[in-house]
Amino acid sequence: MTGSSSSPAGEGTPRGHGLGPRAAAVLVFGSSAAVLVVEIVALRLLAPYLGLTLETSTMVIGIALTAIALGSWMGGRIADQVDPRRLIGPSLGLSGAVVALTPAVLRTTAEWAPAMLLLIASMTILVPGALLSAVTPVVTKLRLTSLAETGTVVGRLSGVGTVGAIAGTVLTGFVLVSRLPVSGILIGLGTLLVFGSALVEWRTRGWSGAPTLSLVVVAGGLATTVAPGACDTETKYHCARVVVDPDRSGGRTLVLDGLRHSYVDIDDPTFLQFAYVRAIASVVDAAFPEAEPLAAHHLGGGGLTLPRYLAATRPGTRSLVSEIDSGVVRINRDRLGLRPGDGIAVRAEDGRLGLRRLDADSRDLVVGDAFGGVSVPWHLTTVEAMSDVRRVLDGDGLYVANLIDHGDLAFARAEAATLSATFEHVAVIGDPADIGLDPTAAPDGGNLVVLASERPVDLRATQKALDARRTGWKITAGDDLTSWTGDARALTDDYAPVDQLLQPSSPRSSR
CATH class of the missing domain: 3.40.50.150 (Vaccinia Virus protein VP39)
Known part of the structure; x- marks a missing residue:
């Protein structure tokens, strides 16, 4: 019926809701890479307290996979109910704040409340991992404008996310850990995520929450210097x-x-x-x-x-x-x-x-x-x-x-x-x-x-x-x-x- 305002989902909507293919690829690539960086560095942080054992590695990998599954499922579900543009910035910003605080939180817990270490460690991996993994289905929702291109969009972004995960793994294992202390890696990653959050929000909604999260990142850096177990030197392994x-x-x-x-x-x-x-x-x-x-x-x-x-x-x-x-x-x-x-x-x-x-x-x-x-x-x-x-x-x-x-x-x-x-x-x-x-x-x-x-x-x-x-x-x-x-x-x-x-x-x- 001509003049009707109804149309199939996504049809008649501006392509990508203002999110171009390059921006979509960068978001998916970066968030997927960040999940693997957090996973690998978490192993380094936990090894002094739990041992660099098969059990520790299995636990961290299992939590990371749980975070990916949970984030993908919840991200897609919420993106169908809420304007997806409102989700990307908060997901990046909150995950960045948690990541930046992780070194201080884990080391303080290990020294003062070791019985809580497994729970706190699980949350410091699960929360940012789920938030970052939610980015891919949200971005996919923004990029889908027609059922005819569903396979192409989903396949492309899935591939970009996998390449991002590989890049995060290789970069961390061969470059970052050999050159930077683990606390520096996580605080730096948290800073990048908050910066990315601010950029996304500024371009979509003019959001002004970035300064608050920036203060959290700074607090994480300061807390790391005074947390129990603070180091004279952070080496590759210790x-x-x-x-x-x-x-x-x-x-x-x-x-x-x-x-x-x-x-x-x-x-x-x-x-x-x-x-x-x-x-x-x-x-x-x-x-x-x-x-x-x-x-x-x-x-x-x-x-x-x-x-x-x-x-x-x-x-x-x-x-x-x-x-x-x-x-x-x-x-x-x-x-x-x-x-x-x-x-x-x-x-x-x-x-x-x-x-x-x-x-x-x-x-x-x-x-x-x-x-x-x-x-x-x-x-x-x-x-x-x-x-x-x-x-x-x-x-x-x-x-x-x-x-x-x-x-x-x-x-x-x-x-x-x-x-x-x-x-x-x-x-x-x-x-x-x-x-x-x-x-x-x-x-x-x-x-x-x-x-x-x-x-x-x-x-x-x-x-x-x-x-x-x-x-x-x-x-x-x-x-x-x-x-x-x-x-x-x-x-x-x-x-x-x-x-x-x-x-x-x-x-x-x-x-």
Whole structure:
């Protein structure tokens, strides 16, 4: 009927409601990329408190996918009921505010209310993820002007969103994390989202809410600097601080993600604060003649306490360290007194790859100290990794490593089984209750030290050295170790459920 005001949905409406194809593509691309940036950086923020484990990754990915599904569904539903132009700006702006506040909120929660961490972490991923994911169906609604082009518009914007997600993943993993602290990434992203919100609103409705959200972004940046767990330096992998010991003028504690990771006395490198470090030093001193220089390789560096000790007590020792975090290496040089000429060379590399670069029979000693309280690089625990260690050791060489476990010590037992499948002689050192030598006490867990070699281990000399350093620890091997290991299964590259075996402790005061 001519003159009628009714028409099929979208027909007779100005094309795209004022939203051009380029603007639509930018909005969909940018919002999809932002979701993946938030997801990946959230893993970095949570790793110090929950561990960089399979469970943590699965949780974050699951929440992000839930946010995408929820945002897509709700965005499309609301866009059918409300003018879509009113939705884009608030979605970008509110998500930007939440993203900017995330570092301060998560770190404060982890320190003051750890029981709430999972809930708060879920919300900091779910809320911005859902708001940003709602942008795609809203923009699609704005671009649809005819049923005849539905497939083209939906397919094009879906493809643009996928490319945006890929770009966000690659940009974060290969560029942003390696160059910026995680708090800087999120605050910067939040700023961009608020700016995009203001631009969209200005062009569509002249909205003036951007200043308020801008203040939230600024508040997020300021809060990050004063939140618990604030860092001296944010490296690629850690929130790092160096704490001066008031009782020793040269004493420095390297704190990584709230854990006391290493203690270094820059004036006296023979001073060893942590019990597990004294235990490792005892093993080395008992295994090799006094003052004999060694060719050593260290998997994990931290504050380089052991390499410094070897350099001081065994002049001429050459220590090569594989430390994955180049930021920690810089801290050693700038704040922990590492000097050229100490016989210590540090490579910023993965420990397993570092092992592959070494010649066979080239090392007297390999020290494993790459395990944190809530995060274990599983690929350094397997039979294949230990076979690489055995390859680089000479016939009389020694492997000694720090382990951390709690509860029934399932991970520690599995690692002992792994070493027994690789080396001829294996022993475990720890608190008597933890290693089955005190049946009257229940195991509490914490640090244990394992050692392995193709030559026999002098248990008596090792125990004497442990007693001299007042560790209170005992050593077990042979049938006692077999009994303690029980039916634990050796770890391999094909089977290494370390995340499930490991039981971290509740206190986070030290490694």
